[in-house]
Amino acid sequence: MEQKIQSLASLGTKNFTVYLDEVSLRNGSVSKRICIDHPQAAAIVPFVSENEIILVRQYRYALKRETLEIPAGKIDKGESPEECIKRELVEETGFEVKTIKWLYTYAPAIGYSNEFIHLYSGRDLKKLEKKIDENEISSLEILTLEEVLGMIRDHKIIDGKTIIALAFIRSLI
């Protein structure tokens, strides 16, 4: 158990806030903890056919590079995880999804963030006449599950949520 004494400082964007807290440890000594107060998030493995899924390529500022990953986003206030992932899929890919199935919910970065990510699979997709958010998404790639698993093994995909979602899709856990 670590008890908060006080928040020493914080940084925020419109999406989330980071706190630097002074805490008392179990042995009574005082230390500091960085803690991101993050909204929950949702991600989806969108099937366009029995064995093909859509991935999005996007620039990730924290990594200073592009990544290939499943569509995902933060849950807005008042939104359910299911509503969030349907909205994000349209924004990022231009596809509407009819049938979604919950796969798993996990915590990606327990050392410094309270984020939880809800993972889904999606089927019965329909392309809308809508432009995708080109500020966020560089390109879409449609790949077979085997191709995606190969790209994970080859480190062409290194994103934790994509790897965990694929493990659950294959019923491997």
Add this chain to the structure above:
Amino acid sequence: MEQKIQSLASLGTKNFTVYLDEVSLRNGSVSKRICIDHPQAAAIVPFVSENEIILVRQYRYALKRETLEIPAGKIDKGESPEECIKRELVEETGFEVKTIKWLYTYAPAIGYSNEFIHLYSGRDLKKLEKKIDENEISSLEILTLEEVLGMIRDHKIIDGKTIIALAFIRSLI
């Protein structure tokens, strides 16, 4: 591509630093990004027998709860991932490991952190006459792989690195 204009503010502990940066987006508009400059980390699935592994229970301040997870820690300056995980295993469990095997390296939180976690399996463990870091670790649990997979399915384990390491242990990706 998102170009940094300037860092507006930062928060730091001895372990890592968080920056609030002003960035220019692809369409030329200006936005803010929170970005954790985090050292790389290492984690290990330590086998005490053919089918039993050691997990550690520890309080995670960001989640305000205890979690059950594989031993892990941040890589110190000048340390290799292999040296790091051997040191962390001793500190967190009191066990020395002779044989380690790299499983995978991934990025847990690409939305706001540049952290990479190197995952290993470990065999040929030896208990040392050494106290574990009780400020950090609440207890050790020795469980079979099947028990751990069941606890993941039941959400008694929700930690991303533990889930990914177990998927690779089972050669499921």
